[in-house]
Amino acid sequence: DWHIANGARMYSAGLWYRPMIYGLPGETVEQAYVREARATRDSAGIVDVSTLGKIAVQGPDAAEFLDRVYTNMFSTLAVGKARYGLMLREDGLAFDDGTTWRLGEQEFLMT
Numbered sequence: 001d002w003h004i005a006n007g008a009r010m011y012s013a014g015l016w017y018r019p020m021i022y023g024l025p026g027e028t029v030e031q032a033y034v035r036e037a038r039a040t041r042d043s044a045g046i047v048d049v050s051t052l053g054k055i056a057v058q059g060p061d062a063a064e065f066l067d068r069v070y071t072n073m074f075s076t077l078a079v080g081k082a083r084y085g086l087m088l089r090e091d092g093l094a095f096d097d098g099t100t101w102r103l104g105e106q107e108f109l110m111t
Contacts, residue, residue, distance in 0.1 A: 016051035052098070052111040062106050070100075077102045085110075 003010065008019035009029065021032040039045070057066060066074035070085040077083050079102050087096040098111045 013051040014053070018048060018051050049111065055110045057108040057110060059106055062108055066100065066108060074100055074102070074108065079104060 003019050003022075007022045007024060009021050009023055009032075010017045011020040021029060021036060023029065023032040024035075027035070036045070063075035063077075066085070070087055072083065072085055074083065074085065077100070082099055082101045085098060085100055086094060089095045100108050100110045102108055
């Protein structure tokens with residue numbers, strides 16, 4: 001596996017395994033976290049989130065439904081665009097977050 005050959009330490013994400021860190025020889029997990037975070041802040045980073053679940057929300061009330069369950073508006077999102085969203089519990093604490101793409105007037109794809 002490419003990830004293992006390149007120093008990845010894997011973890012379970014639902015039914016998938018994905019890299020937690022890419023450790024260097026003799027490096028602790030904490031040292032790898034710090035090194036990777038510093039590299040991302042100084043340059044750029046990338047993460048494979050293909051293990052996240054996907055949910056299709058479709059129909060004439062799809063946009064209104066998303067407006068009601070997320071803190072931001074999805075009814076104003078243009079077709080072909082994406083937006084980050086945050087869902088709160090009744091007590092105001094963060095419950096879930098994710099990215100939503102508007103694929104059509106009545107069609108959204110969420111992670």
